Ligand SMILES: [Ca+2]
Ligand SMILES: [Ca+2]
């Protein structure tokens with residue numbers, strides 16, 4: 001049995017992620033959109049969710065998540081948030097079934113909504129304006145991308161679109177988000193605490209994930 005090796009060609013992408021980690025940490029403002037599950041296998045009813053990451057105790061009353069239709073830029077749905085980000089630093093808004101329940105475990109708020117399957121955007125808006133945004137899919141000429149930087153990839157049914165690290169925001173959706181084959185409402189990977197070797201650990205972890213294909217990292221294309 002041969003030991004798995006890390007292809008040299010992905011090193012520049014890992015370096016880009018490492019640089020992003022260094023550059024982004026001091027400036028990151030919370031809350032952030034950390035995960036979006038917009039297309040379950042089969043019906044999305046009661047399965048869709050949006051997860052936010054932020055400082056525990058943050059009051060979200062008055063905050064909204066807008067679902068922006070990529071076809072025309074119109075806000076198709078506005079999710080009015082309520083309540084407080086809990087001790088774990090994550091907050092989940094889940095789609096409600098007709099009977100008032102949801103299939104999403106541990107949801108903090110149930111609302112009735114339905115995503116299209118992209119290209120679309122989500123905009124998180126607070127009292128001071130837009131706090132974060134993510135757009136996903138291929139935006140063709142005439143379509144409206146309301147995310148940040150470049151769009152994140154469209155993910156297949158059953159997978160969610162998630163930040164590689166819930167607390168890492170470079171304001172470039174393609175860099176920050178990737179496919180999560182098993183959605184994780186209410187849990188997330190965070191950047192390790194700053195310290196000697198922490199960045200190296202993150203970089204190594206990223207390399208392992210990239211090498212194994214467990215994270216379909218949407219870093220800039222290889223040249
Ligand atoms: Ca579906
Ligand atoms: Ca952002």
Ligand SMILES: [Ca+2]
Nearest residue numbers: 035184187188
């Ligand atoms: Ca999650």
